[in-house]
Amino acid sequence: MNWAIIATWRMALEGVSAASELLxxxxxxxxxxxxxxxxxxxxxxxxxxxxxxxxxxxxxxxLDAAFMDGxxxxxxxxxxxxxxxxxxxxxxxxxxxxxxxxxxxxxAEEYAHKNGFERKNMLTDRAKRIYEKxxxxxxxxxxxxxDGHDTVGIVCLDINKHMAVATSTSGLFMxxxxxxxDSPIPxxxxxxxxLIGGAAATGLGEDIMKGCLSYEAVRLMENDIHPQDVAxxxxxxxxxxxxxxxxxxxxMSIVCLNNKGEWGVGTNxxxxxIFANEKIEPKVYLAYPKGSSxxxxxxxxxxxxxxxxxxxxxxD
Amino acid sequence: MNWAIIATWRMALEGVSAASELLxxxxxxxxxxxxxxxxxxxxxxxxxxxxxxxxxxxxxxxLDAAFMDGxxxxxxxxxxxxxxxxxxxxxxxxxxxxxxxxxxxxxAEEYAHKNGFERKNMLTDRAKRIYEKxxxxxxxxxxxxxDGHDTVGIVCLDINKHMAVATSTSGLFMxxxxxxxDSPIPxxxxxxxxLIGGAAATGLGEDIMKGCLSYEAVRLMENDIHPQDVAxxxxxxxxxxxxxxxxxxxxMSIVCLNNKGEWGVGTNxxxxxIFANEKIEPKVYLAYPKGSSxxxxxxxxxxxxxxxxxxxxxxD
Numbered sequence: 276m277n278w279a280i281i282a283t284w285r286m287a288l289e290g291v292s293a294a295s296e297l298l299x300x301x302x303x304x305x306x307x308x309x310x311x312x313x314x315x316x317x318x319x320x321x322x323x324x325x326x327x328x329x330x331x332x333x334x335x336x337x338l339d340a341a342f343m344d345g346x347x348x349x350x351x352x353x354x355x356x357x358x359x360x361x362x363x364x365x366x367x368x369x370x371x372x373x374x375x376x377x378x379x380x381x382x383a384e385e386y387a388h389k390n391g392f393e394r395k396n397m398l399t400d401r402a403k404r405i406y407e408k409x410x411x412x413x414x415x416x417x418x419x420x421x422d423g424h425d426t427v428g429i430v431c432l433d434i435n436k437h438m439a440v441a442t443s444t445s446g447l448f449m450x451x452x453x454x455x456x457d458s459p460i461p462x463x464x465x466x467x468x469x470l471i472g473g474a475a476a477t478g479l480g481e482d483i484m485k486g487c488l489s490y491e492a493v494r495l496m497e498n499d500i501h502p503q504d505v506a507x508x509x510x511x512x513x514x515x516x517x518x519x520x521x522x523x524x525x526x527m528s529i530v531c532l533n534n535k536g537e538w539g540v541g542t543n544x545x546x547x548x549i550f551a552n553e554k555i556e557p558k559v560y561l562a563y564p565k566g567s568s569x570x571x572x573x574x575x576x577x578x579x580x581x582x583x584x585x586x587x588x589x590x591d
Numbered sequence: 592m593n594w595a596i597i598a599t600w601r602m603a604l605e606g607v608s609a610a611s612e613l614l615x616x617x618x619x620x621x622x623x624x625x626x627x628x629x630x631x632x633x634x635x636x637x638x639x640x641x642x643x644x645x646x647x648x649x650x651x652x653x654l655d656a657a658f659m660d661g662x663x664x665x666x667x668x669x670x671x672x673x674x675x676x677x678x679x680x681x682x683x684x685x686x687x688x689x690x691x692x693x694x695x696x697x698x699a700e701e702y703a704h705k706n707g708f709e710r711k712n713m714l715t716d717r718a719k720r721i722y723e724k725x726x727x728x729x730x731x732x733x734x735x736x737x738d739g740h741d742t743v744g745i746v747c748l749d750i751n752k753h754m755a756v757a758t759s760t761s762g763l764f765m766x767x768x769x770x771x772x773d774s775p776i777p778x779x780x781x782x783x784x785x786l787i788g789g790a791a792a793t794g795l796g797e798d799i800m801k802g803c804l805s806y807e808a809v810r811l812m813e814n815d816i817h818p819q820d821v822a823x824x825x826x827x828x829x830x831x832x833x834x835x836x837x838x839x840x841x842x843m844s845i846v847c848l849n850n851k852g853e854w855g856v857g858t859n860x861x862x863x864x865i866f867a868n869e870k871i872e873p874k875v876y877l878a879y880p881k882g883s884s885x886x887x888x889x890x891x892x893x894x895x896x897x898x899x900x901x902x903x904x905x906x907d
Contacts, residue, residue: 348801348836354670354771355695374737375767376797379671380696382769421690451691453698455670462778462803481692485664487778490803494810520664 279536279552280307282429283477283528285574285582286321290314291549291557294431299553304431305344305367308441312340312363315427316443319399320586323425325362327399328445330406333452336397338445339459342367345438345469352459354379355452359387360395363443366459368392380453404590409449421447426458428465428475430532438469438534447480456480462490472496472533474506478544479525486513492531502531503539503569510541511567528562541569595852595868596623598745599793599844601875601890601898602637606630607865608873610747615869620747621660621683624757628656628679631743632759635715636902639741641678643715644761646722649768652713654761655775658683661754661785668775670695671768675703676711679759682775684708696769720906725765737763742774744781744791746848754785754850762796772796778806788812788849790822794860795841802829808847818847819855819885826857827883844878857885 278298282291290311297307316325323329330336340362341352351369353362354377365387369376378386388394426444442458442465450456457463457480464480466489467473474492476483488509495505506529517524528542540548540562548571551557559579562571574582594614598607606627613623632641639645646652656678657668667685669678670693681703685692694702704710742760758774758781766772773779773796780796782805783789790808792799804825811821822845833840844858856864858878864887867873875895878887890898 346836348833350797350801355698372797374763374795374797375770377771377800378767378769379771380698380769382671382696382767385768447690451694451698452701453694453696454691455693455695460776460778461800462776462806466803479690481666481688481690484693484777485666487782487803487806490778490806491810494807517664520662 277536277553278432278434279532279538280429280431281530281532281538282311282549283427283475283530284425285547285559286315286324287311287427287429287549288557288559289318291429291551295551295557298433301434304433304437304439307431307433308429308439309342309363309367311429312427312441312443313361316361316363319401322402322405323445324427324443326360326395326397327402328397329402329448330398331450331452331454334398334403334406335452336402336445337452338362338397338443339455340366340443341459341465342370342441343439343461343465343467344370345467345473350376350461352377353383354455354459356383356387358394358397359384360393363441365392366441377459379455401590408590421449426464426477428477428530430467430473430475430530432532432534432536436469436534438467438473440465440467440473440475442475457483460484462487464489466490466493468493469534472502472531474529474531476527476529478527482517482525483527485517488513488527488529492529496531496533501539502533502537506531506539506541507567507569510543514543540571547574593852593869594748594750595848595854596745596747597846597848597854598627598865599743599791599846600741601863602631602640603627603743603745603865604873604875605634607745607867611867611873614749617750620749620753620755623747623749624745624755625658625679625683627745628743628757628759629677632677632679635717638718638721639761640743640759642676642711642713643718644713645718645764646714647766647768647770650714650719650722651768652718652761653768654678654713654759655771656682656759657775657781658686658757659755659777659781659783660686661783661789666692666777668693669699670771670775672699672703674710674713675700676709679757681708693775695771717906724906737765742780742793744793744846746783746789746791746846748848748850748852752785752850754783754789756781756783756789756791758791773799776800778803780805782806782809784809785850788818788847790845790847792843792845794843798833798841799843801833804829804843804845808845812847812849817855818849818853822847822855822857823883823885826859830859856887863890
């Protein structure tokens with residue numbers, strides 16, 4: 276009767292904590308990932324997901340999200356949706372359809388509207404101010420506009436051996452209107468098969484989708500490779516391949532969980548993640564690459580305090 | 592000094608013929624696939640791609656297309672784009688970017704407009720009439736609206752061992768506004784690695800994307816399995832998996848080509864395709880499933896004549 280849940284980034288902590296309570300009392304992996312992702316979407320200071328997410332170059336918050344059920348392979352996804360409170364719930368609803376499961380832009384908004392999802396102006400004053408400052412910086416310092424693309428991705432196993440995964444993101448900060456990253460793309464940003472395991476990725480979507488990293492991770496787990504080895508293999512082999520083919524590789528991180536509750540993370544940058552199971556309370560870990568391994572440790576109190584200070588610091 | 596090109600559906604014949612001329616004279620695989628797909632997009636009687644493509648439920652022609660370079664993994668894709676003449680060329684242009692390579696809806700149209708791509712009202716009188724008839728049929732006969740989802744997907748190897756793939760489609764007939772299928776999704780509708788091979792899929796996108804079929808095909812080719820065995824394995828194993836998990840599997844077909852010029856096709860429905868190389872002139876073949884194999888033969892003159900008659904038949 277074990278369960279487990281793993282999520283990308285510190286921002287998933289509160290959501291994973293709530294999901295863990297659900298899982299303890301026999302809740303399903305599908306409900307757990309949706310509950311957790313919604314909490315990340317709703318929290319205004321997490322600036323790469325949902326409400327308070329950073330806008331595109333036109334100062335519009337365009338959101339991507341997906342949901343996949345590992346029992347049935349049912350997938351739902353939205354891309355470039357504006358002004359709906361919980362994109363992940365729209366994605367989950369779409370996963371119940373046989374046709375039209377991936378909707379983008381106006382079409383996604385129409386569907387959400389007709390199905391009674393809550394409208395919300397997702398642009399916060401804080402996100403707008405960060406956008407304005409960025410515009411000035413780009414002008415003054417000739418910087419590349421693109422920076423920050425943290426997706427929340429959560430993979431879960433429940434006590435009934437059901438698995439699910441969900442993702443949500445505002446995508447690349449300052450992206451072009453209509454840009455879709457890996458987060459809503461099956462096999463790239465997420466994948467899960469309850470008979471094997473699941474994975475979710477975060478980082479530069481444009482590079483992650485070149486390698487179908489989440490599908491590849493699940494495929495490797497099928498060969499009974501431990502999720503930690505899988506996660507490292509996926510990230511470092513694909514980074515090397517990209518460097519060979521293109522001269523460079525963007526930031527990429529992945530979390531993996533198999534259907535026995537074993538888990539792993541791989542990353543080519545500093546990366547925080549959350550894990551919990553029936554024995555381990557939800558905790559923040561910090562991971563970083565070391566050669567072709569990923570090392571991780573529990574986040575210190577100092578790191579956690581400085582994180583909270585940073586995300587809530589006053590902006591001039 | 593061999594080259595080869597393989598494409599989904601009869602509609603690719605003229606495009607593949609033009610591409611073959613290019614390849615004979617040393618042209619690149621990237622130019623070959625773009626040239627071929629553009630010809631399919633431009634021809635008004637091919638009713639599932641480009642001009643004359645069948646509209647969504649709002650009578651709008653929304654198009655998906657993608658391009659991938661097998662040397663560099665550069666990918667460009669558009670989803671749900673309206674009223675541009677050649678979506679595949681927009682996708683190829685996007686593949687030159689590092690960021691913002693997959694654009695959807697209004698954003699894709701803005702990009703295309705700013706980059707000087709030709710505008711065109713892609714709805715033909717014929718497509719509109721087919722739409723109107725369909726609306727009546729659905730009302731009178733209580734039919735499922737979704738039918739017809741033929742993507743042109745073309746994989747090519749040139750004499751310099753460079754490989755490329757491109758796809759283009761108007762997607763599911765009568766789809767919801769904003770629906771994206773597998774065609775612009777890396778790893779699902781297409782994938783190519785010049786060091787291994789490439790693949791393109793067609794059929795029910797909602798099911799194809801559940802299995803990342805094109806990525807899986809390339810991965811299998813990496814293990815030196817013949818493309819014919821790969822194509823069959825991918826289609827029948829994944830169809831079986833879907834039936835086990837969901838009780839049913841939609842239409843799925845795939846064309847595969849490795850970097851030695853060996854090729855194969857797999858399908859779970861009747862399916863036409865085109866192949867050509869330095870020895871074989873472009874020809875139409877008909878494939879169909881037989882147990883866990885795919886059988887194919889050259890199309891007869893009778894079949895070819897009846898095809899042309901069908902696509903140009905007067906509508907009442």
